[in-house]
Every structure is written in C-alpha cells, then in structure tokens.
Amino acid sequence: DTGVSQDPRHKITKRGQNVTFRCDPISEHNRLYWYRQTLGQGPEFLTYFQNEAQLEKSRLLSDRFSAERPKGSFSTLEIQRTEQGDSAMYLCASNRGGYNSPLHFGNGTRLTVT
Amino acid sequence: TQLLEQSPQFLSIQEGENLTVYCNSSSVFSSLQWYRQEPGEGPVLLVTVVTGGEVKKLKRLTFQFGDARKDSSLHITAAQPGDTGLYLCAGARPGGSEKLVFGKGTKLTVNP
Numbered sequence A: 001d002t003g004v005s006q007d008p009r010h011k012i013t014k015r016g017q018n019v020t021f022r023c024d025p026i027s028e029h030n031r032l033y034w035y036r037q038t039l040g041q042g043p044e045f046l047t048y049f050q051n052e053a054q055l056e057k058s059r060l061l062s063d064r065f066s067a068e069r070p071k072g073s074f075s076t077l078e079i080q081r082t083e084q085g086d087s088a089m090y091l092c093a094s095n096r097g098g099y100n101s102p103l104h105f106g107n108g109t110r111l112t113v114t
Numbered sequence B: 001t002q003l004l005e006q007s008p009q010f011l012s013i014q015e016g017e018n019l020t021v022y023c024n025s026s027s028v029f030s031s032l033q034w035y036r037q038e039p040g041e042g043p044v045l046l047v048t049v050v051t052g053g054e055v056k057k058l059k060r061l062t063f064q065f066g067d068a069r070k071d072s073s074l075h076i077t078a079a080q081p082g083d084t085g086l087y088l089c090a091g092a093r094p095g096g097s098e099k100l101v102f103g104k105g106t107k108l109t110v111n112p
Helices: none
Strands: A003-005 A009-011 A018-025 A031-037 A043-050 A053-057 A063-070 A075-079 A088-095 A108-114 B005-007 B008-016 B018-023 B029-037 B044-049 B055-058 B063-064 B071-076 B085-093 B106-111
Touching: A003 A088, A018 A088, A018 A108, A031 A075, A043 A063, A075 A088, A108 B055, B005 B085, B008 B018, B018 B106, B029 B071, B044 B055, B044 B063, B071 B085
Parallel strands: A009 A108, B008 B106
Antiparallel strands: A003 A018, A018 A075, A031 A043, A031 A088, A043 A053, A063 A075, A088 A108, B005 B018, B018 B071, B029 B044, B029 B085, B055 B063, B063 B071, B085 B106
C-alpha cells in the first residue's frame, strides 16, 4: 500500500490559464473521489468514479471543471480558464466502495490563482 | 445549509486538559467517520462508527455515535500537543449516494 499520491503538490497560475492535476489512487481501490477544501472549511465533494465511470458530479463542478479516469486507475482533474475563486486545496481520495468504507486521502494539490 | 454541524469551530487548551467536540445533524447517517488533518496534508481516518449508541476508544480518544445516528462526539482525555489538528466528521446518507459529506471541522490547538 503506497498510499494515494497527487501531483503537483503546489501550482501557481495566472487567471485565465488552464491547469491539470493528477491523482494515483491505491491500486486495489475501485472508487476515486475529488474534493476541494478552502481555508477554514471541510472538504467539499466534487465528483467520484467507480473504475472508469464517473458516477456523480457536484453542482460545485462548473463546466470549466472536467475529471477523467480513462483506464480506471489514475485520474486527472482539469480546470479551464481559472478564476481567483478556484484557489483551494484539491484533494483526491480512494476506497473500495460501500457506505462504511473509509477514504484514503492524498496530500492534495494547493492551487493559487493570481 | 451545512448537513453536518461541528462545534466548537476553534478550541485552544492546555496540555493535560480534557475536551469534547461535537458533530450534529438533523439527518440520519448510515455511519459517521472521524478524520484528523494536519496543515498541508490530507485527512487521515481515526474511526468509523456504524451502530446507534456505539462507543469506540482509540487510546485517549473516545468516539460515540448517537442512538438515532444523527450525531457523534469525540472526547479526548489528557490532551497532548500532538493532538493538535483539524478534526473532521463525515457521513454518508443511507439510501443515497455513497459519497461522504464533511463538516467544517474543529480546529484544536493543545498548548504545552
């Protein structure tokens, strides 16, 4: 179990630019989740996948956001035309699925939009 | 409206003191999970409580799930500086999506 890894750890970008983050989940986990966390808040759900299928998207996920998990392993989260309000920590997590299955989080990608 | 309300939002205490933090909702949850998060890191699971009235102990931490499965508490005995962090509760609604919904957390600081 090598844990969930996220890349990059930090990203600074100018408003209007596109950014892409990568998440590698724990290998035997078929569920992968993306959350966003701003200062002083708990993680807010964005979307999740079962294998390669995207099962749910939050209303927080505007049409500038897109997530993929093409082969059911790693996932990418892309934000197009970034805005200052997109500045946050983007957390990826994985688990085996089920109501009681705990989430294993990566250490996140900290995005700063200037 | 926040589905899971955590209180207090901030707590600063001296080493050796006891404390309790709360996670409340008007909704029923199939289970509640508690996580601890340190700055610059992702949350790490502490415990999952599943059965109404359940009590779980993890060294100096005691977790309780309310009888109606709408609320939970975390009690820390003889707090230590290493307990400092953001404590988050999270739950999944029965019969709905399996995604976890998080509270805003309690930021605990234990001063030496």
